[in-house]
Amino acid sequence: MDGGVNVQSEREIKANELTYTKQVLVLKRIELHAYVLIGAVFLAMAGMLIPVLLFGVSRASILTVLLLGVPLVGLCFYVGRGIGRQGHKKKAVLDDKVCSLKGPVTYVTHHVGNAKGEEFFIGDITLRLPPAxxxxxxVANEQNGYRETELDVVFIETSSKQTPDSESSVTKKEAIVVYLEDYIDIDTALTRHGQHYFIRECLSIFGVTVFCLAIGFLGFLYAFPKERLLETNPLLLLLAALTDIAIVALGCYLIKKLYVTVRQCINPYYKPSTYCERLSGKR
Structure with a gap:
């Protein structure tokens, strides 16, 4: 294995791990189709711009068309072709074994606007982690470099689809993490919380987020109806929006605390579990 990664052992994949990895595989295939769709949109934009430019030559100077229009068409075509090739004629398949890998886990931090995300690797292999x-x-606990880590993974191989004139070739190999001691235990988590636990978790987070945004938006419109909105100082509107967000966040926190208090009154032994505890199989 490249990148300083050693395959320690292999074992049969468990039923819950297979369910989870198939769910990740579906997301991977959706990702490939999304690349094709986005690429097609950019190519369509390039195609629609061409007649616009040809028609515009009679109304604008040729120099303007050459300096602005042609580069714009070229950029749309270049971006569309580049993005589309990421998913065009490619297929993703799962391995049927669980491999135990050992090596240093590293990560790269990506910044997109105010959002931040990390991409993790073991050697030169991309790791696919559970949501959130x-x-x-x-990995940052080691003072002298990255921690040597042993984890169980199932590989997804993304390859070009085989054609009559060529053989399919593996273009990318990713590792779905199914076990990391004290952090991730997919089999135990799904055994205790159901095979669709991660789907329910993502839907619940999405639902709560949409609900909070809707409540905050309705509250803002109630305080500042349309006729008043245009007459209000923008700085005051910003302050009102921030206050609205704070009130909604505080309300959600108090509702959660109230729920836990009521549950503990009904059952004194009730103790809420965190997402990390459920993911690791401890609760």
Whole structure:
């Protein structure tokens, strides 16, 4: 294995791990189709711009068309072709074994606007982690470099589809993490919380987020109806929006605390579990 990664052992994949990895595989295939769709949109934009430019030559100077229009068409074509090739005529397949890998886990931080995300690797292999999971604290605990880590993974291989004139070739190999001691235990988590636990978790987060945004938006419109909105100082509107967000966040926090209090009154032994505890199989 490249990149200083050693394959320690292989074992049969468990039923819950297979369910989870198939869910990730579906997301991977959706990702490939999304690349094709986005690429097609950019290519369509390039195609629609061409007649616009040809028609515009009679109304604008040729120099303007050459300096602005042609580069814009070229850029749309270049971006569309580049993005589309990421998913065009490619297929993703799962391995049927669980491999135990050992090596240093590293990560790269990506900044897109105000959002931040991490991409993790073991050697030169990309790791696919469960939703809302980060290993930054784990891998950064070592003072002299990145921590040597042993984890169980199932590989997804993305390859070009085979054609009559050529053989399919593996273009990318990713590792779906199914076990990392004290952090991730997919089999136990799905056994205790159901095979669709991660789907329910993502839907619940999405639902709560949409609900909070809707409540905040309705509250803002109630305080500032349309006729008043145009007459209000923008700085005051910004302050009102920030206050609205704070009130909604505080309300969600108090509702959660109230729920836990009521549950503990009904059952004194009730103790809420965190997402990290459920993911690791401890609760």
């Amino acid at each position: 999971t980060s290993l930054v604290i784990f």
